[in-house]
Amino acid sequence: MKNHVRHAALLAAVIACIVCLPALNNQFVDWDDAQQIYQNSHLTAINAEFFKWAFLEQYWLLWMPLTWFSFAIDYQLWGMNPFGFHLTSLLLHGLNTFCVALLTVQVIKISFRRKDIPLSHKSLVFCALVGGLLFALHPLKAEPVAWATDRKGLLNAAFAIPSLIAYLRFAGRQAEHPTSLTERLADRSYLAALLLFLLSLLCKPMSVTLPVVMILLDRFPLKRFTQQKSRQGLFLEKIPFFVASGIVSLITIYLKPISDISFSEITFWSRLYVACRSLIEYLRLMVLPNDLMALYDHPGNSVALFSWQYIWPILLVVLITAGCIYRARADKSWLTIWLCYVTLLLPVLGFSQNGGQAMADRFMYLPGIGLSILIAAGCTRLYQRQKAFGPGRAALVVSIIAVLVAYAVVTQGLIKSWHDTDSLWTHAITVRPHQAGRAYYQRGLYRLVQGDYSQAAADASRSLEILSGIGYTRIAKVYSLRAEAYEKMGMLDEAASDMAKVNSLPSPWKAQRWQ
Structure with missing residues (x-):
C-alpha cells in the first residue's frame, strides 16, 4: 500500500514537471536575477572564500547560504546558462510535489483515524494524487518555478515539507505511546525534523513560524493536548525549533533596516489593512487565480482609515476566524488549516515592510499547502461515499481533472510570460494596467x-x-x-x-x- 501511495506521489511530481517544462526555455530576467545570479561573481568558485561570504557576509540584504551554494553548484555545471538554473528549479518543484502528496496522505490518515473514518487503499492513492496536483499545478506556483531568483523559496520548501513529514511521524507515535522528554529528544524522526527545519532556514527565513504550525498540529489532528503524559514536555520539545527561528529572525532583522520602509511612510493601520486584504486575496486567488502578475503595488497610505474599502478585509478576517472557532466544536480541521495558513504567511504580510509589493504569488508556496490538503480531504471523503463505478464518483473525478487541466493551462501561460524581461512586465501591465x-x-x-x-x-x-x-x-x-x-x-x-x-x-x- 505504501508503494502505491509513493507511486501516486511520483506520478504527481512527473506531471508537475511536464506542465512546467516551458520554464526551461526562459531567460534570466532583469529583476534581481542580475544581482543574485549572473552578475554575482561570488558564485564562480566553491572554496573557503565562497563559504565565508555565503555564511558570514551580508549580500543583497539576504542571509540564505544554502541557496547561494545551490546557485554556485549550478554555475559549476552550466556556467551562466539559464537552462541549468531553471532545470534545478523545475526538479525542486517536482520534489516538493512528491513531498506534498505524501504529507497530504499522512495528515488525512491521522485526521480520519481520529474521527473513526476508515480509508480504503484506493482512497489513499486518490488522496495523494489530488493533494499533490492541486499544489503543483496551481497558477500561484508559476512564479517560484519560472523565476530563477526564487530558488530560495523552492529550496526552503524542499526542507520544510519533509520536516513536517518527519515531525508528524514522531508526534503520531507520541500521541499513541508517549515517552519521556529525554527519549523524545533522541528520537530519530524528531532529530530529522529538527535538522530539516534548520536546513530550510539556511535557504530562506520563510519557515520561521513552522514550530507554531507543529503546535497547531499537536492540537489537531494529533490531539496530543488531550493526554496528560503526551502533553508533558510538549512545548519543551519545541525549544530547539524556536531557538533556531529566533536566531534566524535576529539575523533577518539585522539585515532589513537598510531596506525597511518606515512607519512614517506606511502607517501601522495601512499595514494592517494590506495584511488583512492579502489574506483574503490569497484565498480568492486559490479558488479563482486570475490576473496574476509579478508585482502588486502597495497602496501606501492611500486608503482612508475607516472607509469601507479599509474595513471590509479586516471584518472578513474576523468573521472567518470566528466561524472557524465556532466550527471547531464539531470539526477542528477548519480552525487548524486557517491558523496554519495565517501563521505561515505572517512573515510576509507586510508588518515589517521592506519593498513596494503588497503581496506576491511566491509567498503562497508554503502557506497554500494546507488549503490543498483541506480540499484533498473533502474530495477524498466524497470519493469514498460514492460507489466504485457509480456516476457520482465519475462526476467527481471528471470535475477534479477539469479543474487541474484549467490550472495547468493558466500555469503554463504564466510561466511563458517569464520568458524575458520585456514579456514579464508587459504581461503585468496587460492584466492590471491601473495597478x-x-x-x-x-x-x-x-x-x-x-x-x-x-x-x-x-x-x-x-x-x-x-x-x-x-x-x-x-x-x-x-x-x-x-x-x-x-x-x-x-x-x-x-x-x-x-x-x-x-x-x-x-x-x-x-x-x-x-x-
Whole structure:
C-alpha cells in the first residue's frame, strides 16, 4: 500500500514537471536575477572564500547560504546558462510535489483515524494524487518555478515539507505511546525534523513560524493536548525549533533596516489593512487565480482609515476566524488549516515592510499547502461515499481533472510570460494596467537599456501617474529614468525639469532602488 501511495506521489511530481517544462526555455530576467545570479561573481568558485561570504557576509540584504551554494553548484555545471538554473528549479518543484502528496496522505490518515473514518487503499492513492496536483499545478506556483531568483523559496520548501513529514511521524507515535522528554529528544524522526527545519532556514527565513504550525498540529489532528503524559514536555520539545527561528529572525532583522520602509511612510493601520486584504486575496486567488502578475503595488497610505474599502478585509478576517472557532466544536480541521495558513504567511504580510509589493504569488508556496490538503480531504471523503463505478464518483473525478487541466493551462501561460524581461512586465501591465506602477518602471528601465528611449519615457510617465496617485514616496528613480530617456532623445529641457524634481525630493529617497 505504501508503494502505491509513493507511486501516486511520483506520478504527481512527473506531471508537475511536464506542465512546467516551458520554464526551461526562459531567460534570466532583469529583476534581481542580475544581482543574485549572473552578475554575482561570488558564485564562480566553491572554496573557503565562497563559504565565508555565503555564511558570514551580508549580500543583497539576504542571509540564505544554502541557496547561494545551490546557485554556485549550478554555475559549476552550466556556467551562466539559464537552462541549468531553471532545470534545478523545475526538479525542486517536482520534489516538493512528491513531498506534498505524501504529507497530504499522512495528515488525512491521522485526521480520519481520529474521527473513526476508515480509508480504503484506493482512497489513499486518490488522496495523494489530488493533494499533490492541486499544489503543483496551481497558477500561484508559476512564479517560484519560472523565476530563477526564487530558488530560495523552492529550496526552503524542499526542507520544510519533509520536516513536517518527519515531525508528524514522531508526534503520531507520541500521541499513541508517549515517552519521556529525554527519549523524545533522541528520537530519530524528531532529530530529522529538527535538522530539516534548520536546513530550510539556511535557504530562506520563510519557515520561521513552522514550530507554531507543529503546535497547531499537536492540537489537531494529533490531539496530543488531550493526554496528560503526551502533553508533558510538549512545548519543551519545541525549544530547539524556536531557538533556531529566533536566531534566524535576529539575523533577518539585522539585515532589513537598510531596506525597511518606515512607519512614517506606511502607517501601522495601512499595514494592517494590506495584511488583512492579502489574506483574503490569497484565498480568492486559490479558488479563482486570475490576473496574476509579478508585482502588486502597495497602496501606501492611500486608503482612508475607516472607509469601507479599509474595513471590509479586516471584518472578513474576523468573521472567518470566528466561524472557524465556532466550527471547531464539531470539526477542528477548519480552525487548524486557517491558523496554519495565517501563521505561515505572517512573515510576509507586510508588518515589517521592506519593498513596494503588497503581496506576491511566491509567498503562497508554503502557506497554500494546507488549503490543498483541506480540499484533498473533502474530495477524498466524497470519493469514498460514492460507489466504485457509480456516476457520482465519475462526476467527481471528471470535475477534479477539469479543474487541474484549467490550472495547468493558466500555469503554463504564466510561466511563458517569464520568458524575458520585456514579456514579464508587459504581461503585468496587460492584466492590471491601473495597478502596474512599478511594472511600468521596470519595463521602462529595460527599454532604456535596449535603446528604446521614447518607450522608456512613456513607461516612466505612466509609472509616475500610478505611483503618485497612491502617494508613493520612493519615486525619485522614476524621474531619473525619464530624465535619462529625455536626455538620450535630445529633450534637454524636459530632462532638466525631471532632474530638478529629483533634487527637490527628501534626500533619503534620491538614491533609493526598489527591491
